[in-house]
Amino acid sequence: MKIYKFGGASVKDAAGVRNVASIIAKEKNNDVLVVISAMGKSTNALETLVNAAFKNDKSASSILKDFIESHNQLLDELFEENSFIWTNEVRNLFLELECLIDNENLKDDYDFLYDQIVSFGELISTRIVSAYLLSQNIQNQWLDARNFIITDSRYRDAKVQWEETERVVTNRLKPLAAKNLIITQGFIGKGESGETTTLGREGSDYSAAIFGKLLGAESVTIWKDVAGVMNADPKKFDNTVLISELSYNDAIELAYYGASVIHPKTIQPLKAANIPLYVKSFLNIDQPGTKVSEFSKPLSVACKIHKSNQLMLEISTKDFNFIVEEHLKQIFEALSNFKVRAHIMQNSAIHFRCVVDDKENKHLPLVNYLTEMGLNINVIENLELLSIYQPEAISTEEVSKFGKIIMQQNMGNAAHFVVSK
16 A cells, blocks of 8 residues: 655645646556645635634634635636536535634634634545546545544644554554545544644644554655755755655654654654655656655765744843753743744753744743743844754855854754854
C-alpha cells in the first residue's frame, strides 16, 4: 500500500482537482490511501470566520457566504451536468457549518471553536475530490479521518493516542484499505469526548505519516508545488539546489528548525517503521523529487531556513538577581501551559531569552503570567530568525543582509541568528 498526501495548493481550483485525479488514476490497483488538505486558502478563510464568530461579529455571515460561494463555483466547474448527483454531501456540510456558526453554546472556548470550524476545510475538500473521482469512473471510498485518528482533547495541537489509534486502524481501516482506494482528511482527529480536534497547523503531513506507519505502507508521498526539498527557499536565497536524498535525522532537524516543506512531526513515525518518504511535484510528476530514508551520506550543502514574524522574550528578575533553577522551572512550565514554542533559547546570569512566533498575540497571556510571578519581561518585536543547518558555508555578511544580528547561537551542526529588520 502507498500513502499519497495532497496539500491545499494541489486542489486550489478545478484544474488542480483534475490533475490530482490524473495522478491517482495512474495507480491501477487502487492500493492507495489519499490524504487531502483543505483547498487553497480555505483554512485561512475559516480562521477568519472563527475570529468573527467568537467575537459575535456581524461579518461572520458574509465571510461564510464567500467561503461557500467559492466552493460552489468550483463545484460548477467540475460538475457541469447533473451536479446535484455528486455534490449532495458537500451541500450538507455547508449546512452543518452554518448551524455551527449560529450555535452560541460553542463560543466559550476559542480553541475548541477553532477546531470545530476549521476542520470543515478538509471535510469539504475530500468530499469534492471523492465525488469528482466517482464522476470519472474512478471508484473510491470516502472515510472520515476522525473515526481513526484518536487524540487527547488539547485543541489546535492534539496529541495522538497511539494505542487506541492503532487498534482502530488495524481493526477497521486496514480491511477497507485492502479493497478500496481511500480518500480521507489530514489534520483532523477525534478527542476524548468525541469532539473534533486538530493536529496543529499544516498537520496533514503528520496524518499521512500516522496512516503510513499503522497500515505498514511501502511508502508515503507528499505532493507539493515544488520539485522537492530544497536547501533554501528560492524566493529568499540565491543559488538554491534540490536535495535528492535526505536521512531521517537530517529531515527531522530541518523540519524542527522550520523548513516548511515537511511538517516537524511527520518523520518520526516513518523512521520508526523504516518507511521511505518522497516529496514530489504534482506539477511535474516524472521528476524524482526528494527521498527521505535511512540514507546516511552527510549533506553536502548548507541548508538555510528563514522565519519571519518573530519576537524575543527577555526575562529577568525584578531585583536583577541571578536567573536560577527555580526561575527556569517557572518559565518552562509557563511555556508549556500557554502552548508557546521557543525556537531557540539562551541563558545568562541575569537574563533568559527565547525567540517565539509573533502570531495572534499568543505570547501576551504568557507575558502577563510571568509578570504576575514577579519577573520582568521585555518584548522585542519585528525580528527574523535565520537557521543554518550544516553551517560551514555561511558567512556573517550573508546573514547581515536580513538585518542587524542581535543574538547568535552555535550548536555544532547548526547556527541560529536573530536579526532585527
